[in-house]
Amino acid sequence: EKVKKEEKPPAELAEEAYAKAEGVTAEELRDYRRFMEKLGEIKNPETGESIVEEIRTIFRKIITERKKGVLWNKLPVEEGEILAFPAQAHVAVGSGNFEPRVWETINWKNKPKELFGEFDVTIVCDRSGSMERPLIKKIEQRKAAVLVMEALKEFSDELDEEKSYLEFDFNVRSEVWTFGDDEQVEMLKPLDKNLTEKQRVLVYKTLENTSGNSTKDFLALEKIKDGVLAEDWSKIQERKLKKIIIVLTDGDSDNPAEIQRLLKEFREKGTVVVGVGITTDGANAKITYAPDGLVCEKVENLAVVLGNLLGEHIKKLNK
Secondary structure (H helix, E strand, O other): OOOHHHOOOOOHHHHHHHHHHHHOHHHOOOOOOOOHHHHHHOOOOOOEEHHHHHHHHHHHHHHHHEEEEEEEEEEOOOOOOEEEHHHHHHHHHHOOOOOOOEEEEEEOOOOOOOOOOOEEEEEEEEEEEHHHOOOOOHHHHHHHHHHHHHHHHHEEEEEEEEEEEEOOOEEEEOOOOOOHHHHHHHHEEEEEOOOOOOHHHHHHHHOOOOOOOOOOOOHHHHHHHHHHHHHHHHHHHOOOOEEEEEEEOOOOOOOOOOOHHHHHHHHHHOEEEEEEEOOHHHHHHHHHHHOOEEEEEHHHHHHHHHHHHHHHHHHHHHO
């Protein structure tokens, strides 16, 4: 007699169907979600708070400051437009108090008008072989890149939810690139507000492979620059779009002079390019990307450093 095949639980079948529709496997999806859970545990050593929660707090503040003029109520007051506490008013007047604090008044709060309408962040990751010496470098780079990518997606989703309350449209887009040898100079996620499960898994899995023999960060920057639309360059000049590019590297560029030429071009067009050296191996990033170069000496703090960088630039969106 044939042994009846054990049926999978409905939840597992649903997960597999969802993963298949998204172009990934259920196991890949589970791996990624486990990885994401760990990101929530990363704390800012200076504050002791979750870096993800700190970024969320900044998001909420930016969104609140961008809402249309809203009505806000102040009560109780002695004079106002609405009798908020009629029973108390009756008692007060009966006892001889003709100015009781039982009214509600309405004020109109205006919001600033001249604000950036778009915010673009590009993360450029190092896939050269030195990222495996020690392995923790590539592990922490992947955490940092995914944290920023996911944070921006969350910001974008919150903006969509609040859209009808905002003074004008505000869009957040993210992009992920890598460099190493020629074939590793590639875009893993295009510049847009979306983030599919397939893109998540692709970024996650690709950043596991750091086998390049070169550091052609300049090639990635060249391709990123060439991909910026003329319309976007105009928006940057008009302060309608704020664009930031963050390059992670644990060694010297194969062509520092070319990097500096590109940086000059980016900055003249109003785009910020930050170079983050990973451990003291990447110390020269401070010089190559000056004045926007910095070094994260403790690799385990890389996600926090990127989170703080993101936070700093988000705060400037309403200035």
